[in-house]
Amino acid sequence: GAVVSQHPSRVICKSGTSVKIECRSLDFQATTMFWYRQFPKQSLMLMATSNEGSKATYEQGVEKDKFLINHASLTLSTLTVTSAHPEDSSFYICSASAWTDDQPQHFGDGTRLSIL
Amino acid sequence: GIQVEQSPPDLILQEGANSTLRCNFSDSVNNLQWFHQNPWGQLINLFYIPSGTKQNGRLSATTVATERYSLLYISSSQTTDSGVYFCAGSPYNTDKLIFGTGTRLQVFP
Numbered sequence: 001g002a003v004v005s006q007h008p009s010r011v012i013c014k015s016g017t018s019v020k021i022e023c024r025s026l027d028f029q030a031t032t033m034f035w036y037r038q039f040p041k042q043s044l045m046l047m048a049t050s051n052e053g054s055k056a057t058y059e060q061g062v063e064k065d066k067f068l069i070n071h072a073s074l075t076l077s078t079l080t081v082t083s084a085h086p087e088d089s090s091f092y093i094c095s096a097s098a099w100t101d102d103q104p105q106h107f108g109d110g111t112r113l114s115i116l
Numbered sequence: 117g118i119q120v121e122q123s124p125p126d127l128i129l130q131e132g133a134n135s136t137l138r139c140n141f142s143d144s145v146n147n148l149q150w151f152h153q154n155p156w157g158q159l160i161n162l163f164y165i166p167s168g169t170k171q172n173g174r175l176s177a178t179t180v181a182t183e184r185y186s187l188l189y190i191s192s193s194q195t196t197d198s199g200v201y202f203c204a205g206s207p208y209n210t211d212k213l214i215f216g217t218g219t220r221l222q223v224f225p
Contacts, residue, residue: 032211034211036215041220042218043202043216043217043218045215046212049211049212091157095213102164103149103161103164104147104149105147105213107159107161109156109157110157110158110159
């Protein structure tokens with residue numbers, strides 16, 4: 001089956017640090033990946049659509065200079081939270097778009113980011 | 117943008133009970149899916165169901181696309197069914213998923 005690996009699973013760091021999260025499709029290629037954010041007891045909110053070889057498309061209200069997205073290959077997209085602050089603490093989860101296993105999107109296990 | 121409302125927001129059941137979760141969309145969508153988010157945050161795909169009915173063990177789902185809603189049925193619930201259930205769909209001509217508000221299910225022995 002299609003597997004999406006997200007790393008790291010947990011990050012705790014000081015305010016002002018930049019944090020990079022990786023999202024890899026292990027056994028398939030994905031021209032499109034998506035990044036979501038989930039605050040405690042809330043739903044998943046789409047942050048941006050990441051397309052291989054081109055600039056990401058950000059949803060309204062998401063700061064592109066704060067959340068840098070790079071999709072340099074067909075199997076890897078990265079999200080960098082720059083100069084993170086406590087309000088950036090959240091659960092970040094990526095997905096890759098590929099029609100396999102009777103579903104159009106495959107999700108990573110998420111990254112829990114805590115900024116002190 | 118598309119709004120996705122789920123009901124009920126919270127559901128408490130005793131083991132063995134049956135339940136129905138509902139998902140309403142404000143506009144037509146593609147790629148309608150149901151997910152179960154476990155306590156560790158992992159999203160488990162339950163169904164891809166843009167229309168019609170599907171069954172998988174104790175779970176089944178029905179989508180009536182013309183009326184913009186979908187239902188998830190859980191029969192003979194077990195404690196391992198606990199967690200949050202999300203539906204999600206894609207606006208036309210996109211692949212991005214818009215998630216619903218979620219239903220938090222707790223099943224007690």
